[in-house]
Amino acid sequence: MKLSSFRYIVPQAFKSMLHNGLMTVAAILTITISLFLCTAFWLLIINIDANARQVEEDVRVLAYLKEDIPDGQEEGQAEAQPEAQGEGQPAALPEAQSAVQPEAQPEIEPEAQTEGQTEGQAEEEQEKQLEEKYAVIRDEIMAIPGVASCEFISKEEGIKDLGSRFGGVDLKETLGGANPLPDLFSIMAETTDDVAVIAEKVSEIEAVDVVRYGEGTVEKLFALTDAMRRVGVAVMILLALAAVVLIAMTIRLAVVARKKEIMVMKWVGATNAFIRLPFLLEGVFLGLLGGLLALVLVLIAYVNAGDYLASTISFVLVLDIGQIWLKTAGFTLAAGLILGIFGSLFPLANRFMDV
Amino acid sequence: MLIQTISLGKKYKNGIVALSDINLSIDYGEFIFLTGESGAGKSTLIRLLFREELPSSGQILISGRSSIRLSKKDIVRLRRNTGVVFQDFRLMERNTVFDNVAFALKAVERPWDEIKKRVPRVLERVGLAGREQENVMHLSGGEQQRVAIARAIINNPIILFADEPTGDLDPRTSMELMQLFNEINEQGTTLVMATHDKTIVDAFNKRVLTLSAGRLISDSVGGWQL
Structure with a gap:
């Protein structure tokens, strides 16, 4: 794959997203909601964990x-x-x-x-x-x-x-x-x-x-985080599955919409990578965009919830956003990226996409 | 020898035998008409020859190598040396003439500077000079097929397959296009054209392969055989 080919591949991915319109919006929103809930859950868990640790160290x-x-x-x-x-x-x-x-x-x-x-x-x-x-x-x-x-x-x-x-x-x-x-x-x-x-x-x-x-309290809090982690993982898997399915459907539609182009590419001797990369990239963009939206929403929600908690029940320890935003961003965007790649891999495994 | 088939057969999953026991050879620079009634197996043979489909029996040797055993890399190389044109043009309707032709170069990752130079040249060759920015849907059928031919030959293929390229065109436009195909062949490209148009076959004194019910019934130089 030549580097210059990205001049074609990258705009192609964006064009396809625009062309897919509603489906693109639906996919991004599903990813956003999934990742928002996953990240919010994760933030809740690490905060309860921090509170438990604080009690433990008391x-x-x-x-x-x-x-x-x-x-x-x-x-x-x-x-x-x-x-x-x-x-x-x-x-x-x-x-x-x-x-x-x-x-x-x-x-x-x-x-x-x-x-x-x-x-x-x-x-x-x-x-x-x-x-x-x-x-x-x-x-x-x-x-x-x-x-x-x-x-x-x-x-x-x-x-x-x-x-x-x-x-x-x-x-x-x-x-x-x-x-x-x-x-x-x-x-x-x-x-x-x-x-x-x-x-x-x-x-x-x-x-x-x-x-x-602190006797009992620490154990109770850790038991709570443990239970939440288990429920969280189950919820996350379900949400991730929904996101992957929607990305896969969007990419499948993109493949169908560009069937003729794919055929022409195959006839003139395009490589498998060249044919598939725009679609993979489209999936990645969908995932990252959804992740970015989720990140912004979750950070806004976190700051507001933190302020609210601080003004009502101040003994609860709320981790400072400055300490965790980078980790949160990494978590959300990486999850978006992985969902995007997974979602697009399914439709691209089709034999039709092979040279 | 460019292409050789040995006992080539194609049976589809639904049980229909499209081709059976086809033995033929195609040499560099030849112009071959593939004739026969509708359903005789012309299109199937073309699809097998440019490896859109794989044979269910027999072999196709391309420059001495079996088409079944080609690696992905070899398939890509084969396709880059092969051009293909269809009856229904198969152009990207929303795009301009330039984009349609340039797409064949983009897909094989040619640099942009080269694409800008080569597209007008090939358009001139097919008689569409200066028409780069027109939308392909605004062109006549004959002109659309010229765009498809330009796209097929821009990578300078060794062999060009044409499946009923004049099927949807009026006789005059068809003859004009045939002149273009003849020129392309004279410039060195091997040409295999499926057609059921007797007038065209008779007008050019070329090798004619005749198929009937999936079998090769004649291979001779001259006019229509049926």
Whole structure:
């Protein structure tokens, strides 16, 4: 094949695409839709994967405190009998709370305004006692080997923080002034290996009600990505098949439309490559055009979805478009190219195309 | 010897025997009429000779080599040395005279500069000088066949096959075209022409092969044999 022949072959492929009109549009749109869905699925999977990895790398243990901290705690003694079974139990925590990275300060917020002098004094006294109790718990936690730091997060801070993660809503107001969250200690382990042991030790502290860390969540997320990958592959194969069939039909039509030219080419001694290349190229152009369209659409959709997620549920990690656009472009265009080549190979395998 | 057939036969899948036991030889520079009634097997023989179809029995030797055993490369080489013209011209209707003729050069990957020079020359040879930019559908039947001839001879083939080239043309135009074919033959191209036009065969004192029901019934020089 001479390089100069591409002067004929390349325009021929474009002419044929124009001549095929509607069929070309249908083929490109099918490829676009197929690749858009495939790429979107792929992006979803890598994002869930990244979130799972982030949770996995989380070295935090959250220790939710009981509503009424037993007095014995003040002396640092762990009592055998847990108190306050009934009303003191914190409500089930939202799943999100266990995966958050709080930035709250360790201070305790002052409670509500005092009504009278004596009442105010009593409350201050109570607060002081509580603070002392918390200090003791903190010391106990810090004494556990492998703990790097420990941070107190009051229920007030907790609800504010949670609200801000769901797009800045005032959750307390939404819940009619009630705050179902308990006070908690956010404990950082030195390494991920220590997390389980620390959690175990922390749960033994009398004042601690529930201990949460990434356990289960990571497995669930990985199981989700795994399932999605399987479904994704099945969907991708079906969509790719549809695209290949449509490309094949388009190229077949192009072959039929140029039957006479193909015959003449054969009579005058054109090579197989020269006869087939314009059609193969047409398939490649269809695939690449569909891929390019899909890429543009998917990137626009990704940026918008990312912005939306960031403004509504900010604890979800959305991979930056700058990091992944090149990979995405490579994925989409390569898929388009492969579909195009496959689609055109079928009609070109016809014996009619042989010299 | 350019072409030789040995016990050549063609039987189609539907059971019809189009040709049987054809033995003939064609030498360089010959002008041969292939005659016979419709359905006698003229077109089939031509298709076998330019390897559009393969024989079901017997052999065709082209310059001593069997046509069945040719590699793809050899087939391409054979086709580049062969020209073919049909009754229905088989032109690309939407294209100009130039594009139709130039297509034969493009397909064998000749450089553009050469194509631009050679197309007007061959058009002059077939009597269509200056008609390059006309759409082929605006030409008369005779002129369209001249375009087809130009396309067939532009690669300077050793042999030219013509399957009823004057079949759709009036007698006067037919004779004009026959003059052109004669000139092409005189310039060295071997010519094998299938025709059932007695007037044409009688007008030229050439070798005549006569087919009847798929068999070669005569091979002689002179006029119409049937």
